[in-house]
Amino acid sequence: MIGILGAGAFGTALAVTLGREQPVTLWARRGVAKLELELPPLVRLTSDIETVTEPTVLLAVPMQALGGLLREHAAQLEGRALVACCKGVDLATGHGPTALIAEACPRATAAILTGPSFAADIARGLPTALTLATADEAAGEALQRQLSTATLRLYRTTDTVGAELGGALKNVIAIAAGVVIGAGLGQSARAALMTRGYAEMQRLALALGARADTLAGLSGLGDLVLTCTSEQSRNFRYGQALGAGAGFDPAVTVEGRATAAAVVALAARREIDMPITAMVDALIDGRVTLPQAIQTLLSRPLKQE
Numbered sequence: 001m002i003g004i005l006g007a008g009a010f011g012t013a014l015a016v017t018l019g020r021e022q023p024v025t026l027w028a029r030r031g032v033a034k035l036e037l038e039l040p041p042l043v044r045l046t047s048d049i050e051t052v053t054e055p056t057v058l059l060a061v062p063m064q065a066l067g068g069l070l071r072e073h074a075a076q077l078e079g080r081a082l083v084a085c086c087k088g089v090d091l092a093t094g095h096g097p098t099a100l101i102a103e104a105c106p107r108a109t110a111a112i113l114t115g116p117s118f119a120a121d122i123a124r125g126l127p128t129a130l131t132l133a134t135a136d137e138a139a140g141e142a143l144q145r146q147l148s149t150a151t152l153r154l155y156r157t158t159d160t161v162g163a164e165l166g167g168a169l170k171n172v173i174a175i176a177a178g179v180v181i182g183a184g185l186g187q188s189a190r191a192a193l194m195t196r197g198y199a200e201m202q203r204l205a206l207a208l209g210a211r212a213d214t215l216a217g218l219s220g221l222g223d224l225v226l227t228c229t230s231e232q233s234r235n236f237r238y239g240q241a242l243g244a245g246a247g248f249d250p251a252v253t254v255e256g257r258a259t260a261a262a263v264v265a266l267a268a269r270r271e272i273d274m275p276i277t278a279m280v281d282a283l284i285d286g287r288v289t290l291p292q293a294i295q296t297l298l299s300r301p302l303k304q305e
């Protein structure tokens with residue numbers, strides 16, 4: 001029995017796949033995302049969050065909404081297994097999803113579900129592999145069993161820092177990859193940017209205590225590859241629009257936007273060099289033009305790989 005808070009693209013897709021095999025309560029504060037598939041009969045849809053009583057709750061809201069949701073409903077959620085399904089760094093605190101869970105609900109099991117998956121693929125039942133991270137090994141095993149389905153295969157780790165930073169940082173690099181393609185800079189430039197982007201993801205994540213093998217796994221490299229190479233990604237499409245000088249619907253969830261600013265602040269505090277992330281943040285804010293951003297990245301001192 002699983003509760004899901006947030007009925008956007010991802011929460012609804014998870015309800016569809018999990019609800020094919022077990023009862024699910026899906027909480028929507030307004031309506032349900034329009035997916036191609038109907039909700040299975042085992043999914044109960046509610047707009048009353050008080051009726052979400054399951055011991056395991058997936059938190060499928062955008063990153064910048066997570067802290068507020070947790071604080072507002074902390075008493076109700078305390079003590080349960082809370083699995084964040086969002087990717088990003090909280091702009092207000094510089095913390096990741098599991099730290100926000102621990103701050104609001106210190107007796108809860110704080111976990112994160114992340115990795116390469118488009119909501120539409122999950123909902124269609126296409127094969128997908130994700131990372132489930134929680135510090136408690138036994139709780140992780142139980143969640144891994146509970147949340148794996150016939151088509152959704154979960155790997156587990158106790159490295160929550162690595163899993164959540166991989167998912168957060170790749171969105172910023174995906175915006176940069178979109179810029180490269182949108183500006184017509186070519187596939188070679190994108191490959192270089194993904195590789196150097198991965199290098200700076202690792203620099204920050206390792207400094208914050210992540211394990212290198214987590215970054216090389218589904219939640220880091222895996223999701224970086226997916227998001228930087230597909231127009232299904234909203235972060236990539238947003239970058240494409242930036243690169244082409246086109247507009248973009250402000251209502252679309254683009255996690256890399258706020259996360260870029262949060263990561264620039266995090267990296268500055270630790271004196272970690274993240275040139276691509278810094279340029280993405282400056283470009284979004286209009287502090288640099290695209291030609292200036294390209295020139296800044298290409299004119300950095302030559303160094304060893």
Ligand SMILES: NC(=O)C1=CN([C@@H]2O[C@H](COP(=O)(O)OP(=O)(O)OC[C@H]3O[C@@H](n4cnc5c(N)ncnc54)[C@H](OP(=O)(O)O)[C@@H]3O)[C@@H](O)[C@H]2O)C=CC1
Binds near residue numbers: 065
């Ligand atoms: N879409 C995808 O393919 C994937 C998404 N993710 C991650 O999932 C997270 C959610 O993304 P996604 O579902 O796509 O986003 P959507 O924009 O599709 O949906 C977000 C949902 O969160 C709800 N919401 C927003 N703010 C609040 C709030 N303050 N309180 C309660 N509910 C709120 C929205 O409700 P309302 O409609 O009422 O505004 C909406 O139902 C992101 O972090 C994303 O990175 C991860 C993997 C795949």
Ligand SMILES: O=C(CO)COP(=O)(O)O
Binds near residue numbers: 087118234235254255
């Ligand atoms: O995280 C995702 C794929 O793993 C979804 O990417 P977007 O949020 O860029 O659409």
